Amino acid sequence: MSEEQRMYVPSTPLPPARTGALTAFDPGTRTLQAGFQIAPQFKPLPVDILFEKDVPVQMRDGVTIYADVFRPARSEKVPVIMAWSPYGKAQGSSLAVMGVFGLVGLDNSIVSGLEKFEGADPAYWVAQGYAICNPDMRGIVDGEGSSVLWDRQDGRDCYDVIEWLAEQEWCTGKVGMSGTSYLAVSQWFAAAEQPPHLAAINPWEGVSDVYRDLVMRGGMPDTGFARQLQEGSFFGKNQKEDIIGEVEKYPLVNDLWENKIPAFDKITVPAYVVASYSNTLHTAGTFRAWRRMASEEKWLRIHNTQEWPDYYDEQHQDELRRFFDHFLKDHDNGWEQTPRALFTARP
Secondary structure (H helix, E strand, C coil): CHHHHCCEEECCCCCHHHCCCCCCCCCEEEEECCCCCCCCCCCCCCCCEEEEEEEEEECCCCCEEEEEEEEECCCCCEEEEECCECCCCCHHHCHHHHHHHHHCCCCHHHCCCCCCCCCCCHHHHHHCCCEEEEEECCCCCCCCCCECCCCHHHHHHHHHHHHHHHCCCCEEEEEEEEEECHHHHHHHHHHHCCCCCEEEEEEECCCCCHHHHHHEECCEECCHHHHHHHHHCCCCCCEEECHHHHHHHCCCCCHHHHCCCCCHHHCCCCEEEEEECCCCCCHHHHHHHHHHCCCCCEEEEEECCCHHHHHHCHHHHHHHHHHHHHHHCCCCCCHHHCCCEEEECCC
16 A cells, blocks of 8 residues: 555756765775775775675665675675665765765764765774675665655665675674664664664664654644755655655555554664754654664663764764674673663763
8 A cells, every 4th residue: 555655756866066986886896995085085094995886786676776885805704784875875975965064063084985974984894893885775876766765665675685795705694784864764664674684773863753753743744854855865767755745645644654654663683772852853753763662672872962973973983883892793892781871961
């Protein structure tokens, strides 16, 4: 029923301001040597990184999407952290992202530019013995199929990529997910599908009910950010979901909107959730998700700043590494003694 209810509009090509240095389709494997900079504004790489670009991954329905993988150049099996979003896997070095970072007081030199927008930076994580996988979701850039916005289709596709990653010869078989905003929401959907090799998630501020948190807030139509998402992202070659048209056609909750609520009672994977009281879009949804998820191993940190400075903060990055080291590398590092709920504040 919900598949039939969805409405679509044509996608548009990625505009120059949102095109990163590595956006062009160029499959192959290369080594980025320590000291490499994607552009002068960005952090140089601390270690050699093996970069596999535009790797095809086939979904269960036959649709092919493409992923970029960054992993240690030395021969070893490593766990992998995946970031799922519709903004373009190479957008970290785009003019649009550099400008957005500046709006919240972030210097572009804190990241390598190889990260997905709002995702984990390969420069940090590969040096710590992890791989980073940045897929373009279906319908995005060169990916086949039509894209959807915050939907259980995200969960099914994430499941397929996670299980594909676990089978790679360089992977230990353990996969984690991390990221803010869309990258956080996609983790609710992925974890609810219970892929066998998903070992831990790190949702960093994300809505948990598209109808109540995004388009009909407090029972009143509020489509400003939804329109911005639809018109300012989801760039590709096929179609993208018409969330604005759906709000107008289906103002009351139906199967389509129910399909955009993750099955929180099926989320049992370890989770390190970050929320804030300062984000008018994500606050309610993040706390709701924390309460509803069934995982017995879940941690919550609450902060009072903006999500991107909080996510890329050196101390918080190291804290996240302790979480992933424990669940993706089986390190006995005392993570389980971390307070289950913690508030960190900055003046």
